[in-house]
Amino acid sequence: MSQKVVICGAGFLGFNVAKTLLTSSGGSLPRVQLSSRRPEKVQDALKDINDLDHSRLLPPLPVDITDPVSLDTAMKDADVVVSLVGLLRGTTEIFERIQWKGAENVAVAASRMGAKLIHVSAIGADVNSPIPYYRTKALGEKVAHHHCPDATVFRPSVVFGPGDGLFMRFAHLSKVLPFMPVFGGGTTRFQPVFVGDIARAIQVIVEDGETRGQVSGKIIEVGGPDILTYKEIIELVLMYTNRWRPIVSIPYSIGMLQGAVLERLPETMFTITRDQVRQLKMDNIVAGPIKTGLTFSDLVFRQTSRPLTSVHAVLPTYLQ
Numbered sequence: 001m002s003q004k005v006v007i008c009g010a011g012f013l014g015f016n017v018a019k020t021l022l023t024s025s026g027g028s029l030p031r032v033q034l035s036s037r038r039p040e041k042v043q044d045a046l047k048d049i050n051d052l053d054h055s056r057l058l059p060p061l062p063v064d065i066t067d068p069v070s071l072d073t074a075m076k077d078a079d080v081v082v083s084l085v086g087l088l089r090g091t092t093e094i095f096e097r098i099q100w101k102g103a104e105n106v107a108v109a110a111s112r113m114g115a116k117l118i119h120v121s122a123i124g125a126d127v128n129s130p131i132p133y134y135r136t137k138a139l140g141e142k143v144a145h146h147h148c149p150d151a152t153v154f155r156p157s158v159v160f161g162p163g164d165g166l167f168m169r170f171a172h173l174s175k176v177l178p179f180m181p182v183f184g185g186g187t188t189r190f191q192p193v194f195v196g197d198i199a200r201a202i203q204v205i206v207e208d209g210e211t212r213g214q215v216s217g218k219i220i221e222v223g224g225p226d227i228l229t230y231k232e233i234i235e236l237v238l239m240y241t242n243r244w245r246p247i248v249s250i251p252y253s254i255g256m257l258q259g260a261v262l263e264r265l266p267e268t269m270f271t272i273t274r275d276q277v278r279q280l281k282m283d284n285i286v287a288g289p290i291k292t293g294l295t296f297s298d299l300v301f302r303q304t305s306r307p308l309t310s311v312h313a314v315l316p317t318y319l320q
Contacts, residue, residue, distance in 0.1 A: 002056070003030040005206055006075050006115075008063065008106050009084025010036035012163050013120065013195060015045060017082055020199035021206065022052040030206055033058040035074040065102035071109040080206050081110040083119045085140065088133070088165070089263070089273050095132040096139075103140030107147040116212060117151040118202055119144040123191075123221055123284050125155060131275050145217065152205060152215045154198065154296075156222035157284045160311060161195035162318040167311075170237040171319050172269055179246045180238070183255045183280050186231030186247070191223030191285040193296075194309035198222060201299035211302065214294050222296045223286040225308045230280065236311065240319040252277060 007014045021032050034043055039060035046057060061074040065085055075081060083106045087098055110117040125137035144151045158166050204211050234247055259274035297308050
């Protein structure tokens with residue numbers, strides 16, 4: 001029987017990983033199961049895509065990553081588990097419960113099944129970081145490797161593609177704001193990575209045993225071919241949406257005051273937290289290979305025979 005791949009986390013990235021796996025042809029083709037709190041929406045979206053092999057899309061199984069019993073049920077007979085556990089905002093307690101302890105529960109369940117674990121973290125993960133998002137991402141990596149020593153960890157920079165939460169958010173903001181704010185001059189650097197490239201890298205690990213062995217136990221930082229400042233990202237959004245807005249630099253101190261208010265209110269497109277303002281002070285780019293072995297670009301080239309995808313090739317397709 002073909003491999004069973006459980007994707008734990010059915011959001012933007014989970015949808016794209018599942019879609020890519022279901023386009024595979026030739027060889028032993030993986031069966032794909034979506035598992036999250038509410039996987040039905042993504043499941044239905046996949047069923048609406050005509051050129052996928054829907055016979056390999058297994059029924060979705062809802063899970064609560066804070067409940068090990070539900071994870072054991074969802075991961076029964078899994079050969080590969082793709083852990084996309086994470087959130088962008090929350091209290092320290094919530095970050096610890098989801099990105100640390102929740103990630104540990106997923107790793108424990110994968111270990112019980114003898115499954116290969118692919119764990120998606122983030123550039124900037126650091127157990128000593130004062131920012132809960134980065135600290136708990138690093139703790140999630142640590143427990144993933146503790147329970148699954150052969151786990152492969154991806155640390156992406158910001159991820160882009162149709163339906164993303166960064167470029168599309170800025171595009172929506174440019175519709176309603178008279179100017180586009182950037183903090184501290186907008187000089188912080190990012191290395192946006194195409195969601196399709198991440199999906200292809202995961203695909204080659206799933207489908208190719210030699211590659212899986214080469215990335216066993218590795219941490220791979222994930223970035224695209226373009227390094228852009230915060231201000232340059234805003235400029236690209238305005239260019240590809242064919243809008244003009246002045247770009248205004250806001251002091252970080254004002255951003256902290258703004259975050260102190262907005263993080264207490266219901267979430268909207270304008271929401272920003274103080275921790276997110278602190279994150280905007282730090283570059284979010286690939287530092288280089290942490291351990292020897294294949295790089296992210298090696299993985300993508302091995303699967304597609306082409307280089308990493310530039311923002312300029314994709315943004316016009318969904319921002320215009």
